[in-house]
Amino acid sequence: MKRVDLLIVGAGPAGLTAAQYGARAGLNVLVLEQESVGGQALLIDNLENYPGNMAGVSGREITVSMHKQAMDFGAQFDSAEALAISAHGTIPPSFNVVLSDKEPVNAKSIILAMGAKHKTLGVPGENEFIGRGVSYCAACDGPFFRGKKIFIVGGGDAACDEARFLGRLSSNINLIHRRGVLKAQKALAKRVLEDPAVTVRFNTSVTAIEGTSNVEAVELENTKTGEKSREAADAVFIFTGIDPQNHLALSESLPQKPKLDKSGFIITDQNMATAVPGIFAAGDVRSSPFRQVIVAAGEGAVAAHSAAEYIEMLRGK
Numbered sequence: 334m335k336r337v338d339l340l341i342v343g344a345g346p347a348g349l350t351a352a353q354y355g356a357r358a359g360l361n362v363l364v365l366e367q368e369s370v371g372g373q374a375l376l377i378d379n380l381e382n383y384p385g386n387m388a389g390v391s392g393r394e395i396t397v398s399m400h401k402q403a404m405d406f407g408a409q410f411d412s413a414e415a416l417a418i419s420a421h422g423t424i425p426p427s428f429n430v431v432l433s434d435k436e437p438v439n440a441k442s443i444i445l446a447m448g449a450k451h452k453t454l455g456v457p458g459e460n461e462f463i464g465r466g467v468s469y470c471a472a473c474d475g476p477f478f479r480g481k482k483i484f485i486v487g488g489g490d491a492a493c494d495e496a497r498f499l500g501r502l503s504s505n506i507n508l509i510h511r512r513g514v515l516k517a518q519k520a521l522a523k524r525v526l527e528d529p530a531v532t533v534r535f536n537t538s539v540t541a542i543e544g545t546s547n548v549e550a551v552e553l554e555n556t557k558t559g560e561k562s563r564e565a566a567d568a569v570f571i572f573t574g575i576d577p578q579n580h581l582a583l584s585e586s587l588p589q590k591p592k593l594d595k596s597g598f599i600i601t602d603q604n605m606a607t608a609v610p611g612i613f614a615a616g617d618v619r620s621s622p623f624r625q626v627i628v629a630a631g632e633g634a635v636a637a638h639s640a641a642e643y644i645e646m647l648r649g650k
């Protein structure tokens with residue numbers, strides 16, 4: 334069985350930063366990534382809100398640099414999905430992690446940096462038109478639809494925040510919400526309802542997204558009567574929530590598990606420590622009010638620092 338000091342699960346901005354800090358602190362670090370190094374940041378064309386990135390370098394370019402930097406400091410990377418964690422030995426235990434198609438890894442400490450995934454509507458046309466009118470990020474794609482007819486799906490804080498943002502780019506924003514009341518905080522919902530650029534359509538859902546090369550129309554359904562209609566559209570922004578990639582934290586073989594908030598995000602203290610000594614969490618998978626690259630990177634650095642202190646404590650230093 335391969336043995337490391339620190340195992341990091343996920344190579345998005347949180348995992349990549351943790352890898353750099355962990356390796357630089359002299360730990361033997363292994364990072365596992367099930368898909369592509371870079372995580373969600375690979376979807377960001379212009380990461381213009383990352384401090385210092387005034388040239389608007391893409392998320393892909395930034396994470397390629399992060400990856401190289403972590404490897405230069407000695408972090409190792411492997412392409413595999415972490416399937417389950419079990420505690421091994423006496424107190425404090427080390428952890429065995431079962432991988433897809435590879436031998437298990439034993440680690441003194443683990444950083445969970447598995448990120449999150451945006452919820453999809455699952456309607457016809459949604460997948461087909463991602464990047465061609467369908468978007469999950471107003472800051473990234475809103476400027477492409479300046480002055481255009483934009484539909485927003487959702488009724489929570491994210492949908493309302495983004496409606497306000499997009500309302501500065503176009504006066505033709507249509508917020509589609511399947512219920513009769515917005516779920517967002519009252520003050521925010523009030524601002525959206527009073528925004529002249531935004532028309533809120535209650536009891537309505539988007540049932541299909543249509544077009545040829547780009548989005549051209551949406552099919553709407555009245556959720557009370559079932560009546561359907563079709564309207565021209567240039568873009569559909571979907572903000573119906575995000576799912577934490579928390580499966581590993583729920584491993585049955587782990588007797589004591591990290592605590593989760595009511596939406597399934599991992600709860601930590603300010604050191605990024607979960608309820609399980611030796612297991613830390615960082616980035617979008619963590620219970621947090623703001624999910625961004627800079628936040629994930631910062632939390633990754635704190636988690637690696639805390640893991641290094643934990644390992645030193647195990648070594649009796």
Ligand SMILES: Cc1cc2nc3c(=O)[nH]c(=O)nc-3n(C[C@H](O)[C@H](O)[C@H](O)COP(=O)(O)OP(=O)(O)OC[C@H]3O[C@@H](n4cnc5c(N)ncnc54)[C@H](O)[C@@H]3O)c2cc1C
Nearest residue numbers: 343345346347367372373415447448616617624625626629
């Ligand atoms: C379309 C879009 C646009 C965005 N635009 C911006 C922006 O402009 N500015 C900004 O700051 N932020 C933006 N964000 C948010 C930003 O991308 C995220 O906050 C950030 O990537 C979170 O980093 P992370 O490392 O926590 O998670 P992620 O980036 O989600 O990375 C987690 C990684 O873990 C891997 N993983 C999960 N489970 C396992 C497992 N069991 N085994 C192995 N690997 C696993 C995943 O494959 C993934 O690669 C955007 C997000 C999206 C989706």
